[in-house]
Amino acid sequence: MRETTEAIVGAVTGPLAAPSSLLLGRYDDGRLQYTGRTTTLAQAASSTVAGLLAPAWRGHSWTGWSFSAGWGSRETLDVTLVEPELxxxxxxxxxxxxxxxxxxPARLHRPRPDLSPADAPLWTSPPH
Incomplete structure (x- = not known):
């Protein structure tokens, strides 16, 4: 079962000028929490998104993090942090x-430049 929702881009795989996939997050108490990543982007989507991204400033919530290349994998992704604005x-x-x-992996539908990160749903931790 799938649903459509919004998330904030916090990092990309591949070059910033032509991202391969997007690492997504949602805010929790002012910190961007990682929620997952997209499938590989089609060339047109990659070009569109690239024009909307900016390199991260200091103090990004994910500075120093490593991201797994896949379920059960010890391989890590090579990521570029971006300003969490998109x-x-x-x-x-x-x-x-x-x-x-x-x-x-999430399936990219479209960028939402009409929304600010404050408009995206907040992180909800799993029930215990």
């Missing part, structure tokens, strides 16, 4: 892992 509409599987992150 909201994306994505399709996600309702399945979550134990941390509350999307279990499967």
């Amino acid at each position: 909201v994306m509409e994505v399709g996600v599987d309702v399945a979550r892992d134990a941390s509350g992150r999307w279990r499967h």
Whole structure:
């Protein structure tokens, strides 16, 4: 089962000028929490998104983090942090892992430059 929702771009894989995938997050008490990443972007989507991204300033919530390349993988992704300003509409599987992150990659629907990060849903931690 899938739903459509919004999330904030916090980092990309691949070059900033042509991102391969987007790492997404939502805010919790002023800190951007990682929620998951998108599937590989089509070339047109990559070009569109690239023009809306800016390199991260100091103090990014994800500074020093490493991100797994996949479920059960020890390989880490090479990511570039971006300013968490761009909201994306994505399709996600309702399945979550134990941390509350999307279990499967999100499908990019469209950028939402009409929304600010404050308009995106807040992070909700999983029930215990």
